Amino acid sequence: MAQHCEDAGDRARAEVAVEIIDLHKWYGDFHVLRDINLKVGRGERIVICGPSGGGKSTLLRCINRLEDWQRGRIVVDGIELTDEPKHIVAVRRDVGMVFQQFNLFPHLTVLENCTLAPIWVRRMPKHDAEALAMRYLERVKIPDQAHKYPARLSGGQQQRVAIARALCMNPNIMLFDEPTSALDPEMVKEVLDTMVALATDGITMLVVSHEMGFARQVADRVIFMDEGQIVEINEPKGFFDHPQHPRTRLFLEQILR
Amino acid sequence: MTTISDTPRSYLRQVPVGRLPPPTTQAGLFGWLRSNLFSTPGNIALTIICILFIAWAVPPLLRFFLIDAVWTGTDRQACLASATNPQPGACWAFVRMWISYFVYAFYPIDQRWRVDTFFLALSFGAGWLLWPSAPRRDLGAVYFFVVLPIISFVLLSGFPAIGLAAVPTSLWGGVLVTIVVATVGMVVSLPLGIALALSRRSHIPVVRLLSVTFIEFVRGVPLITVLFMASVMLPLFVPERFSPDKLVRALIGVALFASAYMAEVVRGGLAAIPRGQYEAARALGLGYGRMMALVVLPQALRVTLPNIVNTFIGLFKDTTLVFIVGIFDFLGTVEAARGDPKWASPFTSVTGYVFAGLFYFICCYGMSRYARSVEAHLSRAGRS
Numbered sequence: 094m095a096q097h098c099e100d101a102g103d104r105a106r107a108e109v110a111v112e113i114i115d116l117h118k119w120y121g122d123f124h125v126l127r128d129i130n131l132k133v134g135r136g137e138r139i140v141i142c143g144p145s146g147g148g149k150s151t152l153l154r155c156i157n158r159l160e161d162w163q164r165g166r167i168v169v170d171g172i173e174l175t176d177e178p179k180h181i182v183a184v185r186r187d188v189g190m191v192f193q194q195f196n197l198f199p200h201l202t203v204l205e206n207c208t209l210a211p212i213w214v215r216r217m218p219k220h221d222a223e224a225l226a227m228r229y230l231e232r233v234k235i236p237d238q239a240h241k242y243p244a245r246l247s248g249g250q251q252q253r254v255a256i257a258r259a260l261c262m263n264p265n266i267m268l269f270d271e272p273t274s275a276l277d278p279e280m281v282k283e284v285l286d287t288m289v290a291l292a293t294d295g296i297t298m299l300v301v302s303h304e305m306g307f308a309r310q311v312a313d314r315v316i317f318m319d320e321g322q323i324v325e326i327n328e329p330k331g332f333f334d335h336p337q338h339p340r341t342r343l344f345l346e347q348i349l350r
Numbered sequence: 351m352t353t354i355s356d357t358p359r360s361y362l363r364q365v366p367v368g369r370l371p372p373p374t375t376q377a378g379l380f381g382w383l384r385s386n387l388f389s390t391p392g393n394i395a396l397t398i399i400c401i402l403f404i405a406w407a408v409p410p411l412l413r414f415f416l417i418d419a420v421w422t423g424t425d426r427q428a429c430l431a432s433a434t435n436p437q438p439g440a441c442w443a444f445v446r447m448w449i450s451y452f453v454y455a456f457y458p459i460d461q462r463w464r465v466d467t468f469f470l471a472l473s474f475g476a477g478w479l480l481w482p483s484a485p486r487r488d489l490g491a492v493y494f495f496v497v498l499p500i501i502s503f504v505l506l507s508g509f510p511a512i513g514l515a516a517v518p519t520s521l522w523g524g525v526l527v528t529i530v531v532a533t534v535g536m537v538v539s540l541p542l543g544i545a546l547a548l549s550r551r552s553h554i555p556v557v558r559l560l561s562v563t564f565i566e567f568v569r570g571v572p573l574i575t576v577l578f579m580a581s582v583m584l585p586l587f588v589p590e591r592f593s594p595d596k597l598v599r600a601l602i603g604v605a606l607f608a609s610a611y612m613a614e615v616v617r618g619g620l621a622a623i624p625r626g627q628y629e630a631a632r633a634l635g636l637g638y639g640r641m642m643a644l645v646v647l648p649q650a651l652r653v654t655l656p657n658i659v660n661t662f663i664g665l666f667k668d669t670t671l672v673f674i675v676g677i678f679d680f681l682g683t684v685e686a687a688r689g690d691p692k693w694a695s696p697f698t699s700v701t702g703y704v705f706a707g708l709f710y711f712i713c714c715y716g717m718s719r720y721a722r723s724v725e726a727h728l729s730r731a732g733r734s
Contacts (some may be wrong), residue, residue: 120486157633159629185633186635192626194624196624196627196629196630197630198630198649199649200652203716208635209634209636209644209645212632213633213644214640259633259634
């Protein structure tokens with residue numbers, strides 16, 4: 094256990110959190126990801142936007158190997174992702190993910206959702222895992238819902254539980270796959286606020302989102318993807334005020350109208 | 351009502367509308383009668399027809415089975431028409447006389463306490479597992495799936511070393527055999543069915559092929575055929591001394607048969623689990639086994655609970671087919687007893703069959719009610 098913590102610490106100090114090199118992916122004949130090259134620095138906060146079908150989510154899902162690829166390499170926290178199950182599990186322990194549809198486990202209470210992976214993957218004693226879960230539920234401001242089932246919660250609350258569940262594994266990197274797209278408008282803010290608070294903690298974040306206000310406020314870099322390619326990467330100010338590529342300009346005009 | 355302002359195109363509510371009780375035509379006994387029994391002319395006609403049918407059918411049945419029925423007696427004379435009872439009804443005296451045969455069949459009389467102990471131990475384990483708020487249900491599972499089978503085997507078959515005389519299975523019968531076959535069938539078919547269902551969804555082609563072949567073969571063949579094959583064909587291939595006991599062969603046949611059906615039921619439940627559940631589990635670092643055991647199967651089994659119980663009910667009734675291969679289950683004992691010339695009377699057979707029907711109905715209806723109560727419990731907890 095101590096050995097493992099030391100390893101994680103070493104990796105956390107490494108400069109590069111995620112490195113993607115010459116990545117290509119096909120679904121059958123369809124070329125979804127084309128020549129993706131990206132280095133994400135430790136503690137960096139990245140927002141990926143672009144039209145749907147552009148490969149944003151697929152790229153994000155490659156980073157914890159929910160999707161495989163045909164060409165190229167991905168190195169996460171110094172671990173190269175291959176077919177080797179040990180490496181995949183090691184990366185997944187270090188990378189938390191939040192989904193568009195929350196994907197909470199409906200048969201478990203909020204607290205059990207949060208303690209499941211710490212107990213069964215990290216081998217944490219139940220009591221410690223519950224204390225840890227309560228700490229994170231307090232951070233996402235729903236400790237009072239701990240013993241309810243997810244179906245009893247609003248969408249915004251469910252998504253905050255999903256964030257707490259991912260944080261309970263103490264990840265170095267968090268992936269957010271359109272975390273507010275399935276929410277009613279009045280619940281978007283509570284989830285974004287939670288994510289902003291998380292961003293100030295210095296955790297590495299990759300967020301697929303169309304929340305441009307969030308991108309402006311939090312992102313170190315914004316990535317625009319279209320047709321499976323990275324079209325433009327820039328700091329938020331430059332990205333929004335002076336988009337370079339015509340495709341980026343068109344996209345921004347359409348969503349900021 | 352009171353708050354519409356003067357401008358017709360805009361409106362601002364001034365006084366909130368409180369909650370009102372529903373109209374009386376929809377509430378209370380009258381409301382219920384009206385909406386359920388007398389809502390339309392067709393409904394009224396149906397209600398009247400049903401009342402007439404009940405009035406026509408129920409009193410004669412009550413008279414035959416309860417009022418005119420013969421409850422005591424030592425032989426057929428009691429159940430025949432006589433001066434004191436010119437029109438005798440059901441012959442319950444016959445059932446009372448034969449009841450211990452129905453339960454134990456040929457199990458030696460001085461050893462029957464062992465069967466009673468088995469029934470007690472089984473009910474205790476079943477109660478422990480099935481009562482949702484029982485303490486330490488994990489221990490209950492260990493008891494039911496590990497301790498109980500060993501105790502039962504030692505008790506029922508005997509273990510001469512500790513003074514329990516051996517009782518060959520050819521002497522077992524009646525309710526004992528029905529319960530043993532049904533319980534073993536259920537306890538084996540659920541895990542085996544789950545394993546088959548998971549194999550059928552496996553990414554490894556050989557595993558998938560084996561599972562599909564087994565399931566489709568068993569489902570394409572009647573249970574009677576499986577039982578015949580188990581009891582007649584198996585001994586042809588296996589040398590006599592390795593050939594398992596007749597009852598064990600039937601147990602294996604029933605369990606494998608039920609497993610194939612259970613596999614299809616569980617597969618339906620697995621298909622109902624959204625992909626996001628698998629992805630969330632994998633993203634948290636859970637491997638295949640834990641993902642299935644902790645996330646997917648608990649949900650899949652909950653979805654399929656009604657179908658699982660349905661399969662169990664079917665299995666319970668199918669146990670009567672072991673009679674075909676010469677094992678005396680409960681129905682077999684009734685069948686044998688009703689041929690007893692000492693009790694030959696016009697209504698002996700009817701009474702025996704009705705008694706058997708009641709037994710199966712109570713068992714199956716009990717299972718069905720239990721499943722419903724668990725479903726209601728789960729949906730109250732909001733786990734849907």
